[in-house]
Amino acid sequence: MKNFYDPSEMDDVISLDSLFLLSTNNGDENINLKLADKGIAMKNIENGAITTIKKDDIHRIELYRGTRLYNMRITTKTKIFNINNILEEKIEEIKKVCGHWYSINVYVKPLEIVxxxxxxxxxxxxxxxxxxxxxxxxxxxxxxxxxxxVKNEAVLGFDCDKEFDGVIEMRLSVPDENFVKNLRERSEIGQVKSIITFETLNNVSPRGKSDYIFSENYIRILGRTYEHKVLYSSIKKIIVLEQEKVVNIIINVDPSIKQGQTRYNFINLLFEKGIDEDFELELDSDLRSKYPSLEEKYNGELYETFIKIIELFTKQRVQVSECFKTRTNQIFLSCALRALEGFLFPISDAVIFLPKVIYMPHREIRLVEFYRVDVSVMTSKSFDMKIITYDSSYLFSSIDKDEFGALEKYFGDCNVEIRVEIVENEIPPEEEDDTTEIENEPSLEADESDV
Structure with a gap:
């Protein structure tokens, strides 16, 4: 394609200067726009980058009132360009050249403003x-x-760069029961081909059962009420916590997913051991070249196949717990967080509480305090532990006293500062006097034996 910014190659060109290309990724870009018989070109004023659109790729051009003067929306086969700040006196000229050069009938679309x-x-x-x-x-x-x-509302979710303001959710009250189904089919959600689907997996957090549909670039999590699209690039960490009969797979996502008014940075999946499932994949040449390790058939335990697939697509190494063992050779500790009973998993770089995922990386732990450790076993068979981070603190209670040594060694090996509260078992003077008097009294057993 010719470079429209080369004067020697420009015959009939319409120039529009000091415009704004609306973008959610980089903010509004200040551009100059040129229309020519072979296509359209945009030049970024700040960095000089040039974007060209071939004539054959232009699908539609629309004009309407924008946030700055007039807006021109150019729709191509793969992308949409919104360009603001077009002067009103340029509108007729744009309409004429678009009809002549691109055979597109352009008109100013009226908008409802009342x-x-x-x-x-x-x-x-x-x-x-x-x-x-x-x-x-x-x-x-x-x-x-x-x-x-959700109830009588259709909830639409959008991608939004977290560095810029933008709409991430919209709710519409739509009486048509088929609206959501039709929207899924028409949107990108319904157009993308799935590679492998794990049906009705058990989500502990957020709660419910969901299908996990792996496509080329993202996972689609489809539940009974909610639906999420998680880009593989958004998955920052995968942790596998294996117990005797079940396996928890923790997926750290950024940006977080939202259900109702709650945001979740961690997805907690629960798999039962002993469940086998077979999968057959249809792989084309593009998938084979992009993911050469992807196999046509997978069989064996369901959780193992899930781990293989998510590792392959995200290119993230799964993290397992290998650095902590209890006296019964478990990788977790039973405990309670306020009224919530759960488990603590000390791993190589963090401490995790389940079932409600609380992730405490070592780099954010300021201090770990132990309470009631030196109290007599006859008085208490458990102790408490407070993990103090730089922005919060968590008090875990009802930890088996026999596990103190393992925890003390774990935090010491990980260079996390600990403090043990010493309880003084001194008896007040008044109680000492009473005890002396009792000891000096005649023994009741002796009296009975004398009878």
């Missing part, structure tokens, strides 16, 4: 539209990453 609270939801090619007789707003279907039904 009655914006009540409308109907419709589908229009690549967009979800909310409108009366005029358009109120529309959403590109490719931007919808999750959709679910």
């Amino acid at each position: 009655d914006t609270t009540k409308g109907k939801v419709t589908f229009s090619e690549d967009y979800l539209e909310y409108r009366t007789d005029k358009l109120i707003f529309d959403v590109p279907l490719k931007d919808v990453v999750s959709v679910c039904s």
